[in-house]
Amino acid sequence: MAKEMLTGNAAAAWGVRLAEVDYIPAYPVTPQTEIIETIARWISNGDMDARFVTMDSEHSMITAAGAASAAGVRAFTASSSQGLLYGFEMLYTVAGWRVPLVMVNVSRGLSAPITLEPDHNDILAARDCGFLQIHCETCQEVLDSILIAYRIAEDEKILLPVFVNLDGFLLSFTREPVEIPLLDDVKKFLPAYTPKHAFFRSGKPMAQGVSVLGGPIYSYFKYQMHLAAMNGLAVYKEVCKEFENIFGRRYDTTDGYMLEDAEYVLIMMDSFSTLGKAAVKKAREKGIKAGLLRLRLLRPFPERDIMAAIKGKKAAAVLDQNISIGKGGILHSEIAGAMFNEKERPLLLSFIGGLGGKNISPVEFEFIFDTMINAEKTGVVPEPHLLYTEAEWKEMERVKKIAGKV
Amino acid sequence: MNITPIKSIKDLPLEDNLFPGTAMCAGCGGLLALRHCLKALGEKTVIVNAAGCFTLLSIYPFTPFKGSWLYTAMASAPAGAQGVRDALDILIKKGRIKQDEDLKVVVLTGDGAAYDMGLSSTSGAIYRNLDFYYICYDNEAYGNTGFQWSGATPYASKTGTTPVGKFNPTGAEVSKKNLFEIWRSHKPPYLATISPAHQVDLFNKFKKAEEYKGPKLFISHSPCPPGWATDPSHSVKLAKLSVDTGIWALKEAIYGEVRHTLVPKKFKPVEEYLEGQGRFTHLFKPVRQEDTISKIQEMVNEYWKGVKE
Numbered sequence: 095m096a097k098e099m100l101t102g103n104a105a106a107a108w109g110v111r112l113a114e115v116d117y118i119p120a121y122p123v124t125p126q127t128e129i130i131e132t133i134a135r136w137i138s139n140g141d142m143d144a145r146f147v148t149m150d151s152e153h154s155m156i157t158a159a160g161a162a163s164a165a166g167v168r169a170f171t172a173s174s175s176q177g178l179l180y181g182f183e184m185l186y187t188v189a190g191w192r193v194p195l196v197m198v199n200v201s202r203g204l205s206a207p208i209t210l211e212p213d214h215n216d217i218l219a220a221r222d223c224g225f226l227q228i229h230c231e232t233c234q235e236v237l238d239s240i241l242i243a244y245r246i247a248e249d250e251k252i253l254l255p256v257f258v259n260l261d262g263f264l265l266s267f268t269r270e271p272v273e274i275p276l277l278d279d280v281k282k283f284l285p286a287y288t289p290k291h292a293f294f295r296s297g298k299p300m301a302q303g304v305s306v307l308g309g310p311i312y313s314y315f316k317y318q319m320h321l322a323a324m325n326g327l328a329v330y331k332e333v334c335k336e337f338e339n340i341f342g343r344r345y346d347t348t349d350g351y352m353l354e355d356a357e358y359v360l361i362m363m364d365s366f367s368t369l370g371k372a373a374v375k376k377a378r379e380k381g382i383k384a385g386l387l388r389l390r391l392l393r394p395f396p397e398r399d400i401m402a403a404i405k406g407k408k409a410a411a412v413l414d415q416n417i418s419i420g421k422g423g424i425l426h427s428e429i430a431g432a433m434f435n436e437k438e439r440p441l442l443l444s445f446i447g448g449l450g451g452k453n454i455s456p457v458e459f460e461f462i463f464d465t466m467i468n469a470e471k472t473g474v475v476p477e478p479h480l481l482y483t484e485a486e487w488k489e490m491e492r493v494k495k496i497a498g499k500v
Numbered sequence: 501m502n503i504t505p506i507k508s509i510k511d512l513p514l515e516d517n518l519f520p521g522t523a524m525c526a527g528c529g530g531l532l533a534l535r536h537c538l539k540a541l542g543e544k545t546v547i548v549n550a551a552g553c554f555t556l557l558s559i560y561p562f563t564p565f566k567g568s569w570l571y572t573a574m575a576s577a578p579a580g581a582q583g584v585r586d587a588l589d590i591l592i593k594k595g596r597i598k599q600d601e602d603l604k605v606v607v608l609t610g611d612g613a614a615y616d617m618g619l620s621s622t623s624g625a626i627y628r629n630l631d632f633y634y635i636c637y638d639n640e641a642y643g644n645t646g647f648q649w650s651g652a653t654p655y656a657s658k659t660g661t662t663p664v665g666k667f668n669p670t671g672a673e674v675s676k677k678n679l680f681e682i683w684r685s686h687k688p689p690y691l692a693t694i695s696p697a698h699q700v701d702l703f704n705k706f707k708k709a710e711e712y713k714g715p716k717l718f719i720s721h722s723p724c725p726p727g728w729a730t731d732p733s734h735s736v737k738l739a740k741l742s743v744d745t746g747i748w749a750l751k752e753a754i755y756g757e758v759r760h761t762l763v764p765k766k767f768k769p770v771e772e773y774l775e776g777q778g779r780f781t782h783l784f785k786p787v788r789q790e791d792t793i794s795k796i797q798e799m800v801n802e803y804w805k806g807v808k809e
């Protein structure tokens with residue numbers, strides 16, 4: 095099948111088009127805007143039979159998307175960074191409505207200081223809200239993940255919204271060859287949405303989003319969401335198997351690179367993983383038994399799969415492109431938590447890098463592998479490191495001088 | 501227009517679409533207004549609610565409505581209405597539900613949501629000409645959180661966050677926002693103020709609004725016994741007094757053209773309305789605050805002078 099050169103954003107729009115989404119409330123924010131502009135253009139041209147509304151804010155946008163989903167249509171929306179946080183209240187709300195909304199987040203660092211470039215603090219802030227999360231490394235994966243996301247979200251064992259995450263700039267604006275599936279194949283994989291649990295129509299009155307009084311009722315509904323999310327692990331695997339059968343592309347909960355015989359494992363997410371994989375290859379050339387584990391499904395958290403992937407390794411290093419101020423790397427905490435009761439577990443190191451789109455250079459990856467090897471030798475796990483090069487430091491000194499701060 | 505307005509309270513439909521037994525306070529003026537709004541709207545409705553007292557109308561596993569309900573959040577009920585309306589239109593257009601399964605989409609919020617936090621989402625919905633109803637029950641404060649100052653709180657009202665004290669003998673120091681005018685500037689097809697004490701006027705306004713596609717907006721003055729510190733049995737009397745003193749003007753605006761639907765023949769002094777309410781007692785006791793009372797009277801006079809001109 096022919097491949098087209100698509101940006102990550104265009105690939106996302108194609109996913110939405112092929113999923114035959116009915117409704118897209120939208121609001122612009124860099125670096126996501128190309129997604130909604132592309133969809134708007136297709137609707138205007140008649141290439142897509144859907145309704146598009148530009149809302150007054152992301153808070154309104156997520157409300158409208160969730161409400162439309164609660165009324166029984168297939169809805170989509172997208173945001174990034176400041177926009178995601180502006181709509182934050184509604185993420186928890188629509189997840190609690192148990193509506194199968196699919197939303198793309200194009201990762202971008204959070205203000206202040208205000209920036210346009212990517213890191214994962216935005217999407218990780220939404221870690222606990224009840225949306226499932228799929229993280230993408232390639233443009234192809236973005237398109238495919240949207241189709242997979244609807245299948246999972248609409249599965250009656252789940253009925254939770256799903257995020258598909260891609261990095262701003264590095265993926266959103268980068269063209270890669272993408273195979274656009276045939277609509278007939280997509281229809282086989284993703285049937286029309288016909289909800290049994292949430293809709294509004296006369297003669298069948300339904301109260302949705304109602305209040306509860308008392309902890310027992312609240313706990314019941316919250317824990318139900320958790321159990322549904324955990325069902326997602328098995329459902330994800332079934333759905334991806336089916337996806338592979340139809341489209342020939344395979345997506346596991348995690349993505350391993352040169353992992354099998356690796357002794358030192360780098361753990362990453364999203365598009366910077368491509369840099370990580372190149373670094374692994376280079377380390378191998380130097381005789382280091384390096385490997386990479388990319389987390390693809392973050393919610394539900396595939397704890398077992400992650401543990402199986404790092405079992406028996408000498409050391410693992412989590413490279414967090416985020417920072418929980420006052421704690422450190424978020425993924426590091428999650429993985430450390432998962433490992434605690436494992437009898438055989440590798441040393442676990444923590445690195446923070448790529449904040450606000452900061453590049454991670456080959457030297458920095460080399461540093462990570464060297465630090466892992468050293469930790470394994472000495473048995474001493476160092477304090478978490480911030481990846482920052484000498485040249486970057488010098489440049490920072492220079493701009494500080496201009497700012498009058500010496 | 502082919503609607504005949506009803507003349508008397510005896511012409512109101514007997515059927516209710518809001519059942520009794522809710523958790524609202526005795527004498528809740530907003531609830532009385534809502535009951536009559538729903539008499540006019542019928543049972544084919546979906547109410548999209550924002551955080552406020554009325555959020556506690558539907559408490560799992562009960563709902564007092566014959567129609568459907570969706571609680572959203574404090575700021576975005578009109579955006580929820582947009583999603584529901586659009587979804588119903590899509591489903592009808594694509595043949596997935598029948599035309600007669602359609603519903604009227606009704607936003608229901610308090611004044612705090614309408615005058616303050618939800619202004620952006622409401623403005624957006626009106627501006628996009630969304631086909632929906634909006635009922636704002638205006639109890640002139642954040643009631644559900646215990647009666648704090650909102651953009652709808654009138655001048656000189658005591659609230660939890662405008663307490664009366666040595667340094668502030670007045671209470672709320674600014675006057676109520678003019679939501680009617682804010683909404684009217686969007687030129688919606690139908691906009692009206694209503695009162696739970698004027699049920700015939702209320703009913704006829706809803707029936708008239710039905711003729712229009714687009715935003716149909718209602719603001720109901722809503723006596724609130726715990727917040728206003730009044731006796732529950734006085735709510736209807738107070739709602740009436742607010743109209744008779746000219747404090748609450750009953751009017752409508754069709755595409756922005758204003759018409760008053762009730763002009764009192766002889767205005768009662770505002771004092772009659774203020775006096776009986778705990779939230780205004782500081783204007784009368786321990787010393788009478790003549791200046792403040794006359795200022796309120798002047799504001800009312802000023803308004804009606806404008807109407808008559």
Ligand SMILES: Cc1ncc(C[n+]2csc(CCOP(=O)(O)OP(=O)(O)O)c2C)c(N)n1
Nearest residue numbers: 551552553574610611612613641642643644
């Ligand atoms: C975003 C947000 N902020 C604050 C609240 C707390 N809150 C709940 S109800 C309410 C008062 C709403 O006032 P109003 O709209 O006038 O309705 P009323 O309570 O008077 O019925 C507030 C402030 C909330 N639910 N959500």
Ligand code: SF4
Nearest residue numbers: 524525528553643724
């Ligand atoms: S506090 Fe006021 S508005 Fe709220 S339910 Fe009670 S009477 Fe009604």
Ligand SMILES: [Mg+2]
Nearest residue numbers: 610611641643
């Ligand atoms: Mg109020």
